[in-house]
Amino acid sequence: MVHRVEAEIAGKKLVLETGRMARQADGAVLVQYGDSLVLATAVASKQAKDVDFLPLTVDYQERAYAAGRIPGGFFKREGRLSEKETLTSRLIDRPMRPLFPDHWYFETQIIASVLSSDLSASTEILGMVGASAAVTISDIPFNGPIGAIRVGRIDGKLVAMPSLEEIEKSDMNIVLAGTAEAVMMVESEIKELPEEAVLEAVAFGHQALQTLIGLQKELQAKVGRQKRSPVAIDRDEAFEKQLRETLVGPIQEAILISNKTERQERLDQILKEKIASINTGEVDRTREIKALFHELEREAVREMILTKGVRADGRGPADIRPITCEVGILPRTHGSALFTRGETQSLAVVTLGTSDDEQRIDSLEGEWKKTFMLHYNFPPFSVGEARPLRGPGRREIGHGALAERALKPIIPSKEAFPYTLRIVSDVLESNGSSSMATVCGGTLALMDAGVPIVRPVAGIAMGLILEGKRVQILSDILGLEDHLGDMDFKVTGTAQGITAFQLDIKIGGLTIEIMKRALEQARQGRQHILGKMLEALAAPRPELSTYAPRIVTMKVKPDKVREVIGPGGKVIRGIIEKTGVKIDIEDDGTIHIASMDDAAAKEAIEMVNMIVEEVEVGRVYVGKVTRIMDFGAIVELRRGVDGLVHISQLAHHRVKSVTDEVKEGDEITVKVLEVDRQGKIRLSRKETLPPPAKES
Structure with a gap:
């Protein structure tokens, strides 16, 4: 039997339907908004895995037929997930993962498939809502549902679910997810707006998604199944009490070791010795010992911060680790910087290219080009590990996309700076927010390359420890604090305002009041980091690297373009062959001439001028x-x-x-x-x- 519920969202009807498609899944919901349809399914295995973590996978996939397209490439079928699909899979995963109960060790898979797209920028949101609805009506335990919404701001007015055209006009693009009570996840790109404007948008979005949560509860009331129980864990309280008495002291001493590697080595040694001393008989209690050890480590770190205001490396809650910035360290690159903050280090390198280097994107919305790219690499040696090198995973793609969004608002327009820009961040050390180090290093590398950026951008990662009414917000968090804390809140911006922020919550949600405090503390930390960066390089270099191509832009009348190109491209090929330059001509008469040789570029300009020059009577x-x-x-x-x-x-x-x-x-x-x-x-x-x- 088919069941439907519907409500109006931003002037359009949104429908949740179940019972018609994918009926063998534990939960399946078809979401329709306008002419966009997304099918979301959720399935959990019947047997628990022998693991001590949540085995959850989330995949969002776009079918080319959804927009009436045939995929490109030789095979003419969808291949591995695109960058957009990977990022959307993360958007669905991040707010939902914390809401599954402890000890849920059943393999769980969520798939959101775009079946029809009206190119309105809504399918990511529909995937998030559909995934939550599919789990909510299934027998999989879940402390949801969650709602999701996109928020824009046009001429100072907040807009829910903006279209692609409206996003182009908007000075913010925020995707927000949350429960009825609190915000769970925020992903954003912002054009240098103050903290107050961002908070207003988050509050607006959280209010707007309440309708979507109510809609899912209505569907659950109609078709929801009895929820299964997590794996039952028998706890030996006497054994745990004995372990606590012997482990608390050594763990508290170990977490005070400021060096990450030494601290982890000491903690590993304590755990190894304890396992060896207890597993002397036939019973293997390794799993119990590890579980309690992790719990005690978490308690010790959090209690020390809440009670004493002291962190593992000795800092106070708002303190920033020592920062060093070096620029121009790679002689043959166009721009380079080494940004080090504590035990996190990013080597950022900028390369200037021409229109030939633009990235061509094939998506449901059609083909388009990117002239600014940021690629983030996280090699295993950055955390002292030895493992095979692979292509970029979801983490690398996600961190790179965040840093790219952070820097995009300060990149000059193509008219002002007609180059294709690529930043590569190689993380050489990591102990807390390498993505924010990438933003800082990327800014310095851009300035070292002579790119006339609008203003420098810095980034900082904030953390949270929340126990009842006790709250402590942490600036510039360590990897340990990210792992054992309740929040990962990354904020980037200039001296004038925020350019991007990303929020992930590991508890039931975050109130607007705590977010307000975190944003203000982040602003102060960001200003401190910006000051350190500007000590290394105060402004973009006045000249480009001698190894960078020179691009000269000239304008001719549009009706002269054909003369410059010539029949079959004969004229322009002749100029290129004679001078060795690269030439890009646009329909409006804009001509970009790129060359490593100034003399060759000048010769090409003269040749073009001769072609387009008007014949004068009497000359x-x-x-x-x-x-x-x-x-x-x-x-x-x-x-x-x-x-x-x-x-x-x-x-x-x-x-x-x-x-x-x-x-x-x-x-x-x-x-x-x-x-x-x-x-x-x-x-x-x-x-x-x-x-x-x-x-x-």
Whole structure:
């Protein structure tokens, strides 16, 4: 039996339907909004896995047929997930993961498939809502549902579920998810707005998603199944009490070791010795010991912060680790910087390219080009591990996308700086927020490359410890605090405002009041980091690297573009072959000439100017005779532009035959007599010749 519920969201009807498609899944919901449809399914295995973590996988996939397209490539079928699909899979996973109960060790898979798209930028949101609804009506335990919404701001007015056209006009693009009580996840791109504007948008979005939560509860009331129970864990309280008495002291001492590697080695040693001392008989209690050890470590770190205001490395809650910035450290790159904050280090490198280097994206919305890219790499040695190198995973793609969004608002327009820009961040050390180190290093590398950025951007990662009414917000968190804390809140911005932020909550949610406090503390930390960066390089370098291509932009009349290109591209190919430059011509007459050689670029400019230059009446030109006719000669003044020298204008005396004066291939001097309305040019050779001698 098919069941449907519906509500109006931002002026359009949103429908949740179940019972028609994918009926063998534990939960399946078809979400429709306008002409966009997303099918979300949830399935959990019947047997628990022998693991001590939540085995959850989430995949969002776009079918090309959804937009009436056939995939590109040789095989003409969808391949591995695109970057957008990967990022959306993360958007669905992040707010839902904390809401599954402890000890849920059953393999759980959520798949959101786009079946139809009206290209309105809503399918990611529908995937998030559908995934939550599918789990909510299934027998899988879940402390949801969650709602999701996109928020924009146009001319100072907040807009829910903006279209693609509205997003282009908006000065913010925020995707927000949360429960009825609190915010769970925020992902955003912002054009240097103050903290107050961001908070207002988050509060607006949280209010807007309440309707979506109510809709899911309504569907659950109709078709929801009895929830299964997590794996039952028998706890030996006497054994745990004995372990606590012997482990609390050593763990508390170990977490005070400021060096990450030494601290972890000491903790591993304590755990190893305890396992060895207890597992002397036939019973293996390793799993119990590890579980309690992790619990005690978490308690010790959190209690020390809440009670004493002291962190594992000795800092106070708002303190920032020591920062060093070096620029221009790679001699042959276009721009480079090494940003180090504590035990986190990013080597950021900028490369300037031409239009040939633009990234071409094939998506449901069609094909488009990117002129700014940021790629983040996280090699295993950055955390002291040895494992095979693989292509970028979801974490690398997600961190790179966050850093790219953070820097995008300060990248100059293509009209002002006609280069394709690529930043690569190689993380060389990691102990807390390498993505924010990437933002800082990327800014310095851009300035080192001479890119005229709007303003420098810095980033900081904030944490949270929340126990009842006790709250402690942490600036510049360590990896340990990220792992054992309740929040990972990354904020980037300039001295004037926020450019991006990303929020992930590991508890039931975050109130607006705590977020307000975190944003203010982040602003202060961000200003401190910006100050350190500007000590290394105060402004973009005035000149580009000698190894970077020079791009010169010139403008010609649109009706001259065809002349520059020539028949079959013959003219432009000739310029490229002679000078060695790269040339990109746009329909509006904008011409970009790129070359490593200034002289070659100038020669190409002169050649283009000669082609597009208007012929002036009365001006003298040197042209080439290209055709002989009975009544005159055709002379090419420049490539694609020619005129007629009538036989009467070849010489002062009467000419019987044109060939008596000129032949094909001759270069002669001519004067322009007239350019008529049709553009035909009348020339004279006679008027460039000395007058005949007078008879005595």
